[in-house]
Amino acid sequence: MASRFSKWTWAGAIVLALLSLFSEPTMAQVATTGAGGVFVDAQGVLRARQTADKARSRKLAALRKRRGRDAEVIAFVSLPRLFREVKGRVDAGEAIPEEMAFLDGMTRLQYVFVFPEEKDLVIAGPREPLDSPESGRAIGEQSGRPTLRLDDLVTALRTVGPGKENTNYGCSLDLPPNAIPRIQQAAGRIGAVRRGRGYGRVMQAIAQACGPQEVRFFGIDADTPTAFTMIEADYILKQLNLGLMRSPVSKVKSRFALLRRGESLYSRVWFTPDYDSLIVAPEGDAYELRGQGLRVLASDSPTGRSNSSGPSAEAFAKQFTEHFPEMEAAIPVLADLRNVTDLGVLAALIGTDRLHEKAEWDLRWILDPSGYPVPKTPVPTTAATLANAKLAGRSLLLSVGGVNLSPGRVVEQDRQEAPLADFPVKPSRPSEETQWSMLGE
Template sequence: MPLSFKPVSGLRLRWSRLFQRAVIAAAISVAGTAALQAGDDQPNSLPPVLQSSKLRLEARLAAEQGDFLHAAVALEQAALVVGDRETAQKAGAGRQQLEAQGGAMADFQSLMTLIMEQTAPPAQWIMRGDETGTMTPYMQGVFVGAPALAGAMAMTFDNSRLSTAAELARTANSNSDVLETSALRLVSLPRLEAEIARLQKSGQPIPADAAALAGLTEVQFLFVFPDSGDVVIGGPAGAWAQDEKGRTVSTASGRPTLQLDDLVTLSRTFADNGRGFFMCTIDPKPQQVQAVQQYASRLQLSARNARQETQKLEELLGLQNVTVAGVPADSRVASVIVDADYQMKLIGIGRRDGAAGMKSYFELAGRDERRGAAMDALRWWMTVGYDAIRVAPDRRAFEFTGRSVRCQSENQLVKVDGSREATGKADSANAEFARLFTEHLPQLAEKDVVFADLQNIFDLALASAMINTMDLDRQAGWQPAVFTTAGGFETQPVEVPRELMTAAASRVYRDGSIVVQVAGGIKVDLREVISNPQSFTTAPEVSSQARNASPVGQTGRWWWDAAVR
């Protein structure tokens, strides 16, 4: 469906009556730079060798989180500090190629090799067969990266609750009405794929129950059953209907149902021959940022003309580029992540309300932040926020827990040419916006379908990534066919904008400060969850939910309800 909204470009301006400071905030996400601090010491206060080591560590962390421009810059600086001109030139060449292409680098194998050679331990990405791995260049929006070797890193636990859950999943109840409410409905992905193949072969359309994945509204469990050849996802489900925008939503909770198209799209993304990530960016054009800087430097802003000048800044920034990669640009996944990115930005600049308890940056900015540095940038992005992935001792039952989406923040420096430099730090108002957004996002998802849809996308992405990374499909003897890129299933195209107009907002404060802000950004990286052993926690009570995952005596059914929840 068409998306009708305006973008935000990531630009913030601050003035006071005593002096004028232009702060250009290109705050759309640069994936993975928030955690790049290696302590509070300033690098230039250390001996050259230690400066270089610290910068190489920064490069390694940036690369593993998907920010390859930041990694290239850090490697270049690390080499220059110790006089290694050859390495500096190689890193500089990679940096220049990324910058010239706006973060899109067609061939970055040489940069990937350099990063692995120059970091200790070497930066790691998911390994695929005999290849050295996959990596993605500098991104600025939604970024979901393939997990690292989660199968080798996952911890096992004495998790009787998960084991019991697996047993429950083997004893389906007698319900055959897909519209009946269920606290735990199970969907076998191999059986669903076989049903889709049967329908296609006979020329029949995809029925509504398959398109809506039997009414599932979230993924809580992931099971693998080698004896029956099943890989199963499970969660709450029930009746659904179309809302005013044509979206399939639960009649009980109003949450959107999971979508077959999204499942297929993400399964292909995280398959062996997939891109291993997906992302979107909403980027202001560098020349437009420069024009705003020049305009702001001579602007005489006052309370009377604040609104008018805000509109002028919107016009100067004009249309911004929307880029989608890793998934089809006309897919429903692309539509959801772009829409969610935009909506978060509007909340950040106070152009729309969030959930109760959320506040815009205007409401949080103190006097020091309103009279801040001459040029800096706000950055907000969303990452996967699951508190833990609970795993059974046999690694065949998993539970996703906690918030699926977490907002993070950073302040960046903006240079004269419009480029941005990461700081790894966020001012208090910026950090507080991210904290409040994360804390109240579940409530926001209850009233705004796009954020619930984003949670569903994250759920399916995590499940798809784990199935491939941990070889759960192979354990079950399932070799996907129709769901693969070469399969015959075609997802329905959705209109996703290629350009979006800039939006801005302003606030006049009692102390005379005037803030004009355009803000935003999202970054999501599954590797941070399933490659981290600490993500897998002990939960003995979980196993009791998995006993229904393979229906006994229910030949031909691809969904069923657990007998006990």
């Protein structure tokens, strides 16, 4: 069988299928998104479910068509006052209102303002009326972009905020030990893969040979919504990389579409922060995040320790990065990951520049795990392997990767001083003591 197989060329690709389960952590949960879905079987293994929420996809498409027609409204949110309101609700055993849970519909974090005399710390960014939250994700009515989440902000503060030495966190989808020899042995047993026939047999054999794959989180509590956002986004990245999901942006080609003869066995692709700069006013009381927030990197090393990558992996990462704004506009979880990254930078900035001390904001209740109750989410420990195969020059391709966020590095290395007059939005804050948010132009 091995000799018959060697007469033909094919490429297999391994991905992990992990999507978000924003609900109670039961083993029978099923989650779907516009890009597909997953289910957890009786043994607790995550498996892919290739279904599509067509109604939601049509809704997002309609929202994208009208994007830009509505005037942008900026929301200013006082963090000390917001958390006072939240604490009051928690202490009273009351539910957190949607406008608090989703930061008044703020769809992107752009500015941070400190008011030492008023003892206030304010964040600002574009705001839209809330669409109905679905599975823990609320979107703006005008753009379809996900909003910031209170749960993600609290998680960021507890992960890289004041008093935290951790500077790096994320997730990784890796091949299990000894997977490559098992896959190669399976390939030798498959026999010839003829054009247009046999791909299903190849994919099934590779998946079985690889076996369940471990899911790894680092630097962050794995049972948080933030962690699930990272895993979900990474899974989507793998699907796009391997051509298992059609790219919504025609200029972003899969690695399979770009594949060249004789490339490396490995392809590791992952998300990492990407900002043009963190603009800082000379007085240290105003900040602006500039840039798209995320990029994709690639390496031929299975561990990602080498920066070298083959032509197809490098081209995929470059195209994805260049068109990330379009990709996140079409795939909500990518915008969610951008929001998570922005909030990580905010938390690191508060800790590094001691903004909470300037505003005399007591964070003890927020930083205490027994304080604000971040909802628990299911933690996948293994995932079923997916495989894809095609004729491609006598090589077996494996795709791994993850999300690697280092917000402290952004705060320290991407700073650029600029006068307050250069800020597109001027410092402002809610005026009433009982008010925690306000709208500006």
